[in-house]
Amino acid sequence: MRVSTPEFYQSSLSGLLNQQSTLNNLSQQLSTGNVLIDPSSNPVAYAQTLNLSARIANLNQYQQSNNYAQQNLQLSSSTLQSVSTLINQVQQLAVQMNNGTVNGNDLQNAVTAMQGNLQQLVQLANTQDANGSYIFGGSESNRPPFQLQSNGSVQYLGDSAQKTLQIGPGLSVPSSQAGNAIFMNVPAGNGTFTVVPSGSNYSASSGASSGNVGTTTLGPGAVVDAKAANDFF
Known part of the structure; x- marks a missing residue:
């Protein structure tokens, strides 16, 4: 079979173009480090690559x-430790002032100290994380949650409410805390409890049955003179 000159040149040109295309692809792979240059080169492998990239x-x-949640947890823990230390200082000062040797100047100094402690407590309650979010504001973390x-x-x-972060498939952790549950909704008084007398500390009155010792119920403690309490603190 004889091949005409034009057909020979056309066949040779097609072969050269194919070789050139192959060389271009190899050159791109070497320069970019990617085997898949475009989806058409290997559609299945390209789809798998996209799936792996998304994962x-x-x-x-x-x-x-996860890193952000851990940082916030550590920040919350250290802040609450500072709050606990501050409250202990307030309690110690209150005990020191609860005696007959203090004078008016001592009480005034105690009031000033208490006011400073309150301001520090509000500052701690308005702690912000590295992103500027208030960690004790619940879902309202873009403004100071406590105002004096x-x-x-x-x-x-x-x-x-609480803001949450997803740290894995189906796994979320809180990234903020509700400050009202930590600082505001604190139980007042000692709760309700029942006192049951025993034979060693109780004697029945004349005419009363020895088995009728009775019970006494104490209610929650409460401040009965708010003005006196405010004046003291």
Whole structure:
């Protein structure tokens, strides 16, 4: 079979173009380090690569969220330790002032110290994380959750919800705490309890049955003179 000159040149040109295309692909693979240059070169492998890339991106996001949650947990723990230390100082000062040897100057100094302690407590309750979010504001973490009023009271501006972060498939952890549950909703008094007398500390009155010792119920403690308490503290 004889091949005409034009057909020979056309066949040779097609072969050269194919070789050139192959060389170009190899050159791109060497320069970029990627075997898959475009989806058409290997559609199945390209789809698998996209799937793996998405999974790697998710894992990286989970890792970042986990690191952020750990940092917030450590920050919350250290802040609450500082709060506990501050409250202990307040209690010690209250005990020191509860005796007959203190004078008016001592009480005034105690009031000044208490006011400073209250301001420090509000500052601790308004702690921010590395991103500027208030960790004790619940889901309202973009503004200070606690506000000190002119009359000395403290107002909570956050909510009772929590922000959460997903640190794995189906696994979430809180990234903020509801400050009202930590600082505001503190039980007052000692609760309700029942006192049952025993034979060693109780004697029946004349005419009463020896078995009728009775019970006494004490209610929650409460401040009965708010003005005196405010004047003292």
